[in-house]
Amino acid sequence: MDSLTLNPLARADGSVQIPGSKSLSNRILLLAALAEGRTRITNLLDSDDVRHMLTALHQLGVDYTLAEDKRSCDLQGLGQAFRNPEALQLFLGNAGTAMRPLCAALCLGQGEYTLTGEPRMYERPIRDLVDALRTLGAQIDYLENEGYPPLRIQAQGLQGGHVSIRGNISSQFLTALLMAAPLATSDLIIEVEGELVSKPYIDITLHTMQLFGVQVENHQYQRFVVRAGQQYRSPGEIMVEGDASSASYFLAAAAIAGGTVRVYGVGADSVQGDKAFAQVLADMGAEVEYGPTWIQVKRGAELKGVDQDLNAIPDAAMTIATTALFAQGKTAIRNIYNWRVKETDRLSAMATELRKVGAEVVEGEDFIEITPPAQLKSASIHTYDDHRMAMCFSLAAFGDVPITIEDPGCTRKTFPEYFSLFRSITCER
Numbered sequence: 001m002d003s004l005t006l007n008p009l010a011r012a013d014g015s016v017q018i019p020g021s022k023s024l025s026n027r028i029l030l031l032a033a034l035a036e037g038r039t040r041i042t043n044l045l046d047s048d049d050v051r052h053m054l055t056a057l058h059q060l061g062v063d064y065t066l067a068e069d070k071r072s073c074d075l076q077g078l079g080q081a082f083r084n085p086e087a088l089q090l091f092l093g094n095a096g097t098a099m100r101p102l103c104a105a106l107c108l109g110q111g112e113y114t115l116t117g118e119p120r121m122y123e124r125p126i127r128d129l130v131d132a133l134r135t136l137g138a139q140i141d142y143l144e145n146e147g148y149p150p151l152r153i154q155a156q157g158l159q160g161g162h163v164s165i166r167g168n169i170s171s172q173f174l175t176a177l178l179m180a181a182p183l184a185t186s187d188l189i190i191e192v193e194g195e196l197v198s199k200p201y202i203d204i205t206l207h208t209m210q211l212f213g214v215q216v217e218n219h220q221y222q223r224f225v226v227r228a229g230q231q232y233r234s235p236g237e238i239m240v241e242g243d244a245s246s247a248s249y250f251l252a253a254a255a256i257a258g259g260t261v262r263v264y265g266v267g268a269d270s271v272q273g274d275k276a277f278a279q280v281l282a283d284m285g286a287e288v289e290y291g292p293t294w295i296q297v298k299r300g301a302e303l304k305g306v307d308q309d310l311n312a313i314p315d316a317a318m319t320i321a322t323t324a325l326f327a328q329g330k331t332a333i334r335n336i337y338n339w340r341v342k343e344t345d346r347l348s349a350m351a352t353e354l355r356k357v358g359a360e361v362v363e364g365e366d367f368i369e370i371t372p373p374a375q376l377k378s379a380s381i382h383t384y385d386d387h388r389m390a391m392c393f394s395l396a397a398f399g400d401v402p403i404t405i406e407d408p409g410c411t412r413k414t415f416p417e418y419f420s421l422f423r424s425i426t427c428e429r
């Protein structure tokens with residue numbers, strides 16, 4: 001297997017323009033496809049997850065022109081739900097932001113659709129969404145294991161009415177229902193059962209729907225009312241914000257090693273919850289400054305461990321786990337059960353790899369506690385086909401020892417150019 005050895009790093013300095021947000025890119029593409037009118041999307045993310053959405057839309061008959069650098073796209077909306085006379089098979093890789101929203105959106109129209117993906121996608125739950133869609137009249141079958149993709153959808157429209165959906169596993173189920181809701185045949189009232197995880201992603205969803213002219217009544221994230229008869233309408237041109245989760249690695253590098261790193265493309269005005277990651281660095285002792293479209297971090301005094309519930313920022317929370325290797329004392333990251341159902345079981349993967357570099361780790365069902373060693377150990381980091389494992393562990397190279405990242409190409413899911421940008425702001429000892 002391909003691997004990349006990072007020599008010990010001394011410092012991080014400079015600025016980085018962060019590529020477009022995965023969460024926004026895939027939401028905007030889907031809503032632009034359903035909308036009336038033509039949408040020009042700029043700063044689109046070029047990565048596997050977005051490519052899977054683009055390929056699926058092409059198969060579904062959506063007409064678009066993608067620029068040569070794949071970062072801008074002119075897309076002609078259908079102005080209605082997908083209707084395809086021929087049965088289609090759509091391969092969605094391991095992209096949760098394609099599988100879940102498309103599963104709901106495809107039920108709105110007509111046709112027969114088989115949704116497939118990578119082996120890990122077949123271990124990622126989708127039952128809560130399928131159950132909710134079935135109560136609205138959807139016909140969806142599991143092709144292998146109950147509760148998991150691959151799926152077959154016989155689309156025949158979605159009714160409105162009342163539906164409840166569990167919120168404790170993934171916010172993407174609620175996102176999927178919300179985005180489909182305006183095209184249901186009557187008003188849809190969605191009740192969230194139990195805790196809603198990863199709540200700020202719902203704000204991204206509501207924000208994107210609003211950009212396309214659809215209003216949702218949000219009653220404290222417990223109950224949502226979406227009126228039928230609302231039509232998605234293209235806003236014309238949309239620029240995708242930089243990806244706040246992708247920004248976390250560069251900001252953490254500055255907090256760990258200094259000097260100063262500024263990321264452009266995501267800042268105080270961002271709609272992405274992961275902008276709050278920099279606040280956790282501030283709580284650990286870094287100096288953080290926010291501009292409207294940038295965030296800057298400087299190394300402050302010695303970093304100190306924190307004990308925080310990071311349910312709202314599950315992706316960026318992984319970056320805190322490796323930043324903890326450079327903090328005084330123990331860091332605890334709590335309420336992150338759903339790390340277990342993402343690209344890999346991230347709680348177990350993180351615990352295993354942190355121990356390899358010498359940390360003392362307690363892995364709970366929904367938390368992780370990390371106590372750093374006095375001196376990091378050189379290690380070869382297994383990345384479990386998880387882009388964030390590869391990116392997070394690049395930070396371990398600040399620990400005075402070489403670190404090998406196995407299969408560094410796995411960052412292609414959301415950030416193909418990660419290692420070259422990381423190199424551009426770091427210098428070796």
Ligand SMILES: O=C(O)C1=C[C@@H](OP(=O)(O)O)[C@@H](O)[C@H](O)C1
Binds near residue numbers: 023097169314338
């Ligand atoms: O809606 C989204 O764009 C996402 C929601 C989060 O997933 P969960 O809601 O499953 O935690 C996040 O981890 C994922 O990377 C993207």
Ligand SMILES: C=C(OP(=O)(O)O)C(=O)O
Binds near residue numbers: 095097315343388414
């Ligand atoms: C959990 C993630 O991806 P997905 O959108 O596939 O859920 C992630 O990017 O960390």
